[in-house]
Amino acid sequence: MISPLAYVDPEAKLGQNVEVGPFAYIEKGVVIGDNCVIKSHASILKGTTMGSGNIVYQNAVIGATPQDFHYVEGTSTKVVIGNDNRIRENVVIAGSTYPDKATIIGDSNFIMDRVHICHDVHIFNKCVVGIGACIAGECEIHDCSIQSTGVVVQQHVRVGRYSLIQSGCRVQKDVPPYVILGGNPASYHGVNAVVLKHVNKTDRIIRHIANTYRIIYTGNFSLEDAVLKIPEQIPMSEEIEDILEFVRGAKHGIVRHMEED
Known part of the structure; x- marks a missing residue:
């Protein structure tokens, strides 16, 4: 052979x-x-x-x-x-x-x-x-993540599991789990709900993930304060713990929200 x-x-x-x-x-x-x-x-x-x-x-x-x-x-x-x-x-x-x-x-x-x-x-x-x-x-590319056509991931970046980076994005900071990134520079465009449903995550869990990122990106908190607020406002699950652990380990920050300057 x-x-x-x-x-x-x-x-x-x-x-x-x-x-x-x-x-x-x-x-x-x-x-x-x-x-x-x-x-x-x-x-x-x-x-x-x-x-x-x-x-x-x-x-x-x-x-x-x-x-x-x-x-x-x-x-x-x-x-x-x-x-x-x-x-x-x-x-x-x-x-x-x-x-x-x-x-x-x-x-x-x-x-x-x-x-x-x-x-x-x-x-x-x-x-x-x-x-x-x-x-x-x-770089670290975690389980079940998708890097689409022409994506460029900068040195030392971590990409969280079940995330989707859309075509042509340039990624300069860590990509949290379960999110969709789009644009240049790459920014948060919501939760990767289609894939999460495909792997049998419940609507309840997906809603909790979305609410977690709402606190992180639109809650008018620093990232450190958001990490403290999330356990107070979101029921804990494996997925939420995964997000918190990932964000705490982001040495160079995480991708920004699409509406930020």
């Missing part, structure tokens, strides 16, 4: 039922789990470990040298990829800047054509990264 026209280093480790297409390139030390498909002209570079059931499409490069001024040429890098990911054509995933860290892609993510994922990014599980999106170094 390995094309004679592919290059697979003898020290690479491939699991069972792995398919490698013509002109694919797999370097020394790469580990690829069972039932993966590496299509033609894809490059899997040293320092990459991949779980099972992944498909890497044509011309993708995984484990590229980080484009980071702190990177010392020749230092080993690391990319860790989970299971059942779809990594489409022309995607570039850079390795970590330092050997004791890693660029991490979790499970069941859909990474579309021409996406660039920079050094030390952590994409969790079941995320969508749209065509031509760019995720800068050391």
Whole structure:
């Protein structure tokens, strides 16, 4: 199941039922789990470990040298990829800047054509990264979030779970869970209710999420005061706790409201 026209280093480790297409390139030390498909002209570079059931499409490069001024040429890098990911054509995933860290892609993510994922990014599980999106170094993209076509996420930004960033947005601050962002610079445009209903969140929970963000964005409170007011006014649930924990951890602030200057 390995094309004679592919290059697979003898020290690479491939699991069972792995398919490698013509002109694919797999370097020394790469580990690829069972039932993966590496299509033609894809490059899997040293320092990459991949779980099972992944498909890497044509011309993708995984484990590229980080484009980071702190990177010392020749230092080993690391990319860790989970299971059942779809990594489409022309995607570039850079390795970590330092050997004791890693660029991490979790499970069941859909990474579309021409996406660039920079050094030390952590994409969790079941995320969508749209065509031509760019995720800068050391970002965190949490579960089930959607980055639409052409989104640019600035370095160190965290994107909360079940959030939706609309096409073409430039994101410079943390994106709280369950929200929709739009415009440039990206700003809060409401709660991602369609997706939340799709994953069986009740109307009551969605209403509480909306009211939580009403306090944060239109309650005339500082962010710190809003965090204190929310438990007083909103019934606690897993989702509200998730929002509070995320906002408390926002070192560089969160995205603004669309009506702010």
